[in-house]
Amino acid sequence: MSNPGGVVRKSGARWYGMGALVALALAAVAPGCSSDECVDAFDCRDQGAAPQGKAYVCNADQKCELRDLAPEPETDAGTGGDTDAGTNTDAGTNTDAGTGTGAGTQTDAGTDAGTETDAGTETDAGTETDAGTPTDGGAELCTDTVACTEQSIDTLRLRSTVATGGVVEEGTTQGEFLTFLDGRAGGTSVPESYTYARFTETGLRKVAIDDQSALSSTEWDVAVRRYVVRFNSGVSGPSCVAVAQTPDGTTFESVTSVPVDARFQVENYYTPGACTFSADGYGLGSPATQTLSFWTYASCLQMTNKVYLIQLADGRHVKLQVKAYYEPTMQAQCDTTGSVSSSASAGSIRLRWAWLP
Numbered sequence: 063m064s065n066p067g068g069v070v071r072k073s074g075a076r077w078y079g080m081g082a083l084v085a086l087a088l089a090a091v092a093p094g095c096s097s098d099e100c101v102d103a104f105d106c107r108d109q110g111a112a113p114q115g116k117a118y119v120c121n122a123d124q125k126c127e128l129r130d131l132a133p134e135p136e137t138d139a140g141t142g143g144d145t146d147a148g149t150n151t152d153a154g155t156n157t158d159a160g161t162g163t164g165a166g167t168q169t170d171a172g173t174d175a176g177t178e179t180d181a182g183t184e185t186d187a188g189t190e191t192d193a194g195t196p197t198d199g200g201a202e203l204c205t206d207t208v209a210c211t212e213q214s215i216d217t218l219r220l221r222s223t224v225a226t227g228g229v230v231e232e233g234t235t236q237g238e239f240l241t242f243l244d245g246r247a248g249g250t251s252v253p254e255s256y257t258y259a260r261f262t263e264t265g266l267r268k269v270a271i272d273d274q275s276a277l278s279s280t281e282w283d284v285a286v287r288r289y290v291v292r293f294n295s296g297v298s299g300p301s302c303v304a305v306a307q308t309p310d311g312t313t314f315e316s317v318t319s320v321p322v323d324a325r326f327q328v329e330n331y332y333t334p335g336a337c338t339f340s341a342d343g344y345g346l347g348s349p350a351t352q353t354l355s356f357w358t359y360a361s362c363l364q365m366t367n368k369v370y371l372i373q374l375a376d377g378r379h380v381k382l383q384v385k386a387y388y389e390p391t392m393q394a395q396c397d398t399t400g401s402v403s404s405s406a407s408a409g410s411i412r413l414r415w416a417w418l419p
Contacts, residue, residue, distance in 0.1 A: 208277050208298075208300050214298075215273075220273035222255070224270050224272045225244070225255045227244025227254075228257075229243050229257065230242045239266070239413075239414070239415050240412060241265055241412065243259060245257050245286035245289075245409045247288065255272045257287065258285045259283065260283040261374060277300075278300060280300055283375075290348055291353045299329075302373075302375040303374055305370050306320075308371065310368075314367075314416075318419075320373075320379050330352075331349035352370070360400045361400055362396035363388070364396055365387070365397055372415075379417070380415050382413060384411065384413060
């Protein structure tokens with residue numbers, strides 16, 4: 063069923079006001095060029111700081127080119143994308159190493175992957191924690207076909223090689239999960255697909271699927287690569303996994319249920335029909351996903367601790383927060399000091415999440 067604008071309001075809905083976008087200062091950092099002058103925008107770091115209103119991009123000839131920044135998107139944004147957010151010490155190469163805290167592991171979620179209580183699929187989990195029938199919108203968020211797939215393949219650099227990175231549950235807090243998803247994709251040139259996963263009663267479970275196959279699959283709920291986190295809905299996939307913002311400053315602990323005025327939106331970084339691309343607005347060329355605001359950037363990728371509400375295809379809900387982009391020690395260093403001593407683990411996404419009644 064079509065849903066113009068990709069928006070569903072619950073009964074009695076009114077839209078939460080969204081916080082003003084925070085401008086990101088993209089500081090000059092150390093060079094990271096290969097035999098070509100550049101692979102992506104962050105290989106142009108040796109060009110120095112771009113003039114205000116402009117940014118260096120890597121053009122089709124793999125040369126650094128100064129261009130005007132795109133207009134800021136209307137979606138609640140930080141920045142994001144497949145180009146590495148980099149740091150002043152970012153290696154910017156395919157030798158992006160793992161860490162001793164689980165980064166880069168190829169094992170699956172470390173939980174019972176075959177549980178019948180898997181959430182986010184078309185079959186009902188049938189457990190006592192099941193929220194029941196889909197909330198207002200459920201099926202209306204689904205689409206028969208995904209629009210602008212050819213454009214997505216090109217712009218998002220969607221691959222046909224399944225990501226080797228794993229999905230591992232690391233949390234020990236009763237009632238919530240802390241899930242590591244290896245989104246490094248082989249390095250900053252991203253030779254591998256996004257890492258795909260679905261929500262289950264025992265944690266996030268990896269779905270072994272490549273990017274191009276994922277465009278026609280409802281088996282996955284969330285996908286991560288480098289610092290892009292996207293969900294299976296709208297122009298991202300054929301399922302119904304929608305995202306609602308919470309007011310700025312909302313804490314993870316304070317969210318105990320789904321507000322009646324929660325406004326769920328599908329991924330809409332392309333306009334169906336015209337296929338007009340909505341980018342991050344800072345010249346990085348990454349998609350303006352519904353969770354674009356989970357980080358900010360100075361000289362390393364700092365977490366904003368933004369809390370999101372996720373509505374799954376079966377109508378159930380989770381609350382979700384992106385806790386890390388680097389391994390935990392480096393992320394804490396970045397968040398505290400604004401820089402990191404090593405960015406070898408860049409792309410090691412950790413999601414904090416919990417089921418909502």
